Amino acid sequence: xxxxxxxxxxxxxxxxxxxxxxxxxxxxxxxxxxxxxxxxxxxxxxxxxxxxxxxxxxxxxxxxxxxxxxxxxxxxxxxxxxxxxxxxxxxxxxxxxxxxxxxxxxxxxxxxxxxxxxxxxxxxxxxxxxxxxxxxxxxxxxxxxxxxxxxxxxxxxxxxxxxxxxxxxxxxxxxxxxxxxxxxxxxxxxxxxxxxxxxxxxxxxxxxxxxxxxxxxxxxxxxxxxxxxxxxxxxxxxxxxxxxxxxxxxxxxxxxxxxxxxxxxxxxxxxxxxxxxxxxxxxxxxxxxxxxxxxxxxxxxxxxxxxxxxxxxxxxxxxxxxxxxxxxxxxxxxxxxxxxxxxxxxxxxxxxxxxxxxxxxxxxxxxxxxxxxxxxxxxxxxxxxxxxxxxxxxxxxxxxxxxxxxxxxxxxxxxxxxxxxxxxxxxxxxxxxxxxxxxx
Amino acid sequence: xxxxxxxxxxxxxxxxxxxxxxxxxxxxxxxxxxxxxxxxxxxxxxxxxxxxxxxxxxxxxxxxxxxxxxxxxxxxxxxxxxxxxxxxxxxxxxxxxxxxxxxxxxxxxxxxxxxxxxxxxxxxxxxxxxxxxxxxxxxxxxxxxxxxxxxxxxxxxxxxxxxxxxxxxxxxxxxxxxxxxxxxxxxxxxxxxxxxxxxxxxxxxxxxxxxxxxxxxxxxxxxxxxxxxxxxxxxxxxxxxxxxxxxxxxxxxxxxxxxxxxxxxxxxxxxxxxxxxxxxxxxxxxxxxxxxxxxxxxxxxxxxxxxxxxxxxxxxxxxxxxxxxxxxxxxxxxxxxxxxxxxxxxxxxxxxxxxxxxxxxxxxxxxxxxxxxxxxxxxxxxxxxxxxxxxxxxxxxxxxxxxxxxxxxxxxxxxxxxxxxxxxxxxxxxxxxxxxxxxx
Numbered sequence: 001x002x003x004x005x006x007x008x009x010x011x012x013x014x015x016x017x018x019x020x021x022x023x024x025x026x027x028x029x030x031x032x033x034x035x036x037x038x039x040x041x042x043x044x045x046x047x048x049x050x051x052x053x054x055x056x057x058x059x060x061x062x063x064x065x066x067x068x069x070x071x072x073x074x075x076x077x078x079x080x081x082x083x084x085x086x087x088x089x090x091x092x093x094x095x096x097x098x099x100x101x102x103x104x105x106x107x108x109x110x111x112x113x114x115x116x117x118x119x120x121x122x123x124x125x126x127x128x129x130x131x132x133x134x135x136x137x138x139x140x141x142x143x144x145x146x147x148x149x150x151x152x153x154x155x156x157x158x159x160x161x162x163x164x165x166x167x168x169x170x171x172x173x174x175x176x177x178x179x180x181x182x183x184x185x186x187x188x189x190x191x192x193x194x195x196x197x198x199x200x201x202x203x204x205x206x207x208x209x210x211x212x213x214x215x216x217x218x219x220x221x222x223x224x225x226x227x228x229x230x231x232x233x234x235x236x237x238x239x240x241x242x243x244x245x246x247x248x249x250x251x252x253x254x255x256x257x258x259x260x261x262x263x264x265x266x267x268x269x270x271x272x273x274x275x276x277x278x279x280x281x282x283x284x285x286x287x288x289x290x291x292x293x294x295x296x297x298x299x300x301x302x303x304x305x306x307x308x309x310x311x312x313x314x315x316x317x318x319x320x321x322x323x324x325x326x327x328x329x330x331x332x333x334x335x336x337x338x339x340x341x342x343x344x345x346x347x348x349x350x351x352x353x354x355x356x357x358x359x360x361x362x363x364x365x366x367x368x369x370x371x372x373x374x375x376x377x378x379x380x381x382x383x384x385x386x387x388x389x390x391x392x393x394x395x396x397x398x399x400x401x402x403x404x405x406x407x408x409x410x411x412x413x414x415x416x417x418x419x420x421x422x423x424x425x426x427x428x429x430x431x432x433x434x435x436x437x438x439x440x
Numbered sequence: 441x442x443x444x445x446x447x448x449x450x451x452x453x454x455x456x457x458x459x460x461x462x463x464x465x466x467x468x469x470x471x472x473x474x475x476x477x478x479x480x481x482x483x484x485x486x487x488x489x490x491x492x493x494x495x496x497x498x499x500x501x502x503x504x505x506x507x508x509x510x511x512x513x514x515x516x517x518x519x520x521x522x523x524x525x526x527x528x529x530x531x532x533x534x535x536x537x538x539x540x541x542x543x544x545x546x547x548x549x550x551x552x553x554x555x556x557x558x559x560x561x562x563x564x565x566x567x568x569x570x571x572x573x574x575x576x577x578x579x580x581x582x583x584x585x586x587x588x589x590x591x592x593x594x595x596x597x598x599x600x601x602x603x604x605x606x607x608x609x610x611x612x613x614x615x616x617x618x619x620x621x622x623x624x625x626x627x628x629x630x631x632x633x634x635x636x637x638x639x640x641x642x643x644x645x646x647x648x649x650x651x652x653x654x655x656x657x658x659x660x661x662x663x664x665x666x667x668x669x670x671x672x673x674x675x676x677x678x679x680x681x682x683x684x685x686x687x688x689x690x691x692x693x694x695x696x697x698x699x700x701x702x703x704x705x706x707x708x709x710x711x712x713x714x715x716x717x718x719x720x721x722x723x724x725x726x727x728x729x730x731x732x733x734x735x736x737x738x739x740x741x742x743x744x745x746x747x748x749x750x751x752x753x754x755x756x757x758x759x760x761x762x763x764x765x766x767x768x769x770x771x772x773x774x775x776x777x778x779x780x781x782x783x784x785x786x787x788x789x790x791x792x793x794x795x796x797x798x799x800x801x802x803x804x805x806x807x808x809x810x811x812x813x814x815x816x817x818x819x820x821x822x823x824x825x826x827x828x829x830x831x832x833x834x835x836x837x838x839x840x841x842x843x844x845x846x847x848x849x850x851x852x853x854x855x856x857x858x859x860x861x862x863x864x865x866x867x868x869x870x871x872x873x874x875x876x877x878x879x880x
């Protein structure tokens with residue numbers, strides 16, 4: 001009988017470091033580009049940890065270079081040499097080259113260029129090719145770091161991870177932006193948010209989080225909207241005030257910036273990213289924020305109950321200029337702009353105990369305290385003329401005791417976009433879904 | 441200007457330990473149950489880290505006990521005492537009790553019982569209440585540990601986490617089990633699996649994984665099927681053989697059992713779980729596995745190209761009895777039972793370089809090597825009479841070079857079910873979706 005006993009020790013190395021100077025090693029990778037220099041050629045391998053410069057020398061490397069094409073996958077053997085001019089200070093003097101697989105057609109994009117000179121549209125149409133550019137793919141490594149930081153920080157803070165259904169009988173926010181489907185002859189919708197479920201689970205685990213897809217059938221065609229995106233959601237019980245939620249988010253950002261600095265240094269360098277300062281994040285009331293932007297930049301307040309995107313930009317600019325902060329919490333959003341479950345401010349019920357987090361002038365988080373008492377929930381539903389239909393399970397949870405609680409949702413693609421300095425959220429979405437795009 | 445500077449130091453403690461013996465502390469929690477004993481009462485608080493026994497003493501505790509109802513949320517102050525007979529060896533002698541919120545109605549389930557004597561149907565109908573039973577909720581803490589182990593192990597092994605769309609133009613596996621929806625007047629489907637996307641991303645990151653929902657419109661009504669479940673998927677390039685994938689899965693299981701033992705000890709104890717041995721997992725060919733079950737248990741082989749659920753049970757039993765292993769890799773599934781992208785065995789193309797992992801007689805993983813060469817993919821598509829429609833982006837990826845690769849998908853709820861010893865996959869699904877259930 002044969003047995004599997006765990007990951008296999010391989011002759012082929014996972015990574016090559018400067019400490020291996022002089023050693024003969026085997027590595028694999030994709031031929032990113034070949035630069036011919038007479039009897040010598042540089043074969044740049046693309047590997048998951050970065051580019052590796054390999055030196056082909058006629059007469060020394062036991063291989064016919066004419067056999068090798070860009071985009072082939074190879075296994076090579078060579079001597080490690082420290083070489084300042086090579087990427088990450090290492091090159092490999094090749095002894096042998098073994099072709100693992102070959103492309104069938106030439107590359108449609110010059111992926112080995114530092115910057116892909118390609119339209120966003122073309123990049124998205126050929127996503128699996130354009131992401132082979134190492135700066136394009138680095139954005140998604142940064143994105144990984146953000147999600148990883150979110151989860152690891154929350155595990156540390158006693159949160160439990162949950163997985164809630166994406167198909168349901170009704171949406172958490174109601175309204176028109178629901179994708180509808182037929183579920184074995186029952187009408188069903190795709191989840192706009194895990195809101196109801198995460199609140200229901202606060203009564204079980206006290207603190208919960210989820211990282212998963214949400215679906216919005218919004219007919220927006222802007223640089224900041226997607227119809228499917230990844231939401232980083234948490235919900236926490238036993239809060240003293242909604243500031244506990246903002247404090248937790250600040251803690252997440254601090255943790256994540258440290259994680260990115262320590263584990264994603266190569267990607268930060270490739271993309272030339274300076275991580276933002278998150279030691280202290282200013283907080284300002286919604287109405288005051290509007291005034292500040294109006295006063296300083298002469299912006300006319302058109303709608304006192306809403307923040308227009310241009311106002312968000314101005315508020316972001318204000319706090320950058322006055323407090324050197326890329327981030328600002330805007331608090332106390334008007335009640336009429338928040339869902340029924342938002343906790344109104346007892347001091348002035350026209351406003352809620354809620355917030356948005358703006359990053360470089362764009363909303364990346366919406367959060368706040370929720371109503372936790374059953375009678376208050378019923379009252380608010382009634383005041384809005386809403387029925388309890390389809391919300392029985394959600395409401396029952398509150399009948400049977402719930403702690404004061406609140407939470408937030410962070411748009412992963414937007415946070416990534418702002419962090420890596422992109423202007424269109426599609427740049428930081430692996431396979432975007434928008435009004436016109438359902439493929440690839 | 442006010443600032444948020446990170447998580448707040450609180451007077452209320454996150455956890456109480458035996459080392460605090462004699463200290464006065466503040467904690468919060470939900471009143472799980474109250475046991476009256478004359479002038480003394482035990483108030484058991486349910487907190488995220490477990491139950492905490494609090495002792496109410498008339499004349500000492502500054503509170504009127506009649507005010508307190510089960511399911512209220514409270515903040516209490518008291519003296520920590522080591523007490524062997526209390527849960528986790530600690531109790532709190534109460535000085536003060538402060539009510540944070542109160543229930544509106546009595547509990548519909550006796551959640552404080554050791555075992556909920558309630559039908560599965562009732563438990564699912566009142567999910568946010570039934571999960572307040574500490575053994576019910578413990579299953580989902582174990583589930584968290586599994587997902588966490590999966591991700592942490594794969595990060596360590598150089599995998600990149602990806603987020604792929606759940607709405608698409610067509611399914612990866614094709615066929616009839618697709619949920620269909622209208623996407624801005626275009627026909628769309630929900631993803632059955634991230635298969636195409638994760639393969640496309642192997643050409644970018646070499647190794648990728650995703651943990652997310654998948655959707656199957658199967659009309660099965662069994663204890664092992666769900667119409668939406670969480671799939672743990674990975675895909676890895678530069679494999680020498682499909683055994684590398686099984687070796688990686690074995691490594692994941694080893695890592696995860698260690699993680700559960702070290703971080704989820706309370707839950708393992710609550711559920712009385714002995715973790716399975718995963719030091720070595722036997723592997724057997726599909727055809728041989730069928731023979732072994734037939735020989736030992738007198739099972740008649742009806743269909744040589746498929747494993748029936750009863751055969752999986754017998755094969756599981758065989759390897760438990762003969763090799764003391766709860767797990768067994770069954771390899772070389774027949775080609776006609778695998779999707780077009782599966783790599784046929786060059787030694788006998790009627791079979792594939794693929795596997796299922798059985799755990800206690802049930803399939804919890806399907807995986808294998810994939811075709812990585814464009815001409816071979818085209819040939820296989822043609823041989824199956826399939827068109828390239830809607831697969832252009834997937835196929836283009838292979839035109840431009842792909843390493844030998846393979847991967848797998850693990851059903852999270854099934855793995856959890858088998859680990860915690862349940863018989864119905866709904867027991868280990870937070871909010872199951874099946875033929876008859878779309879709520880809560």
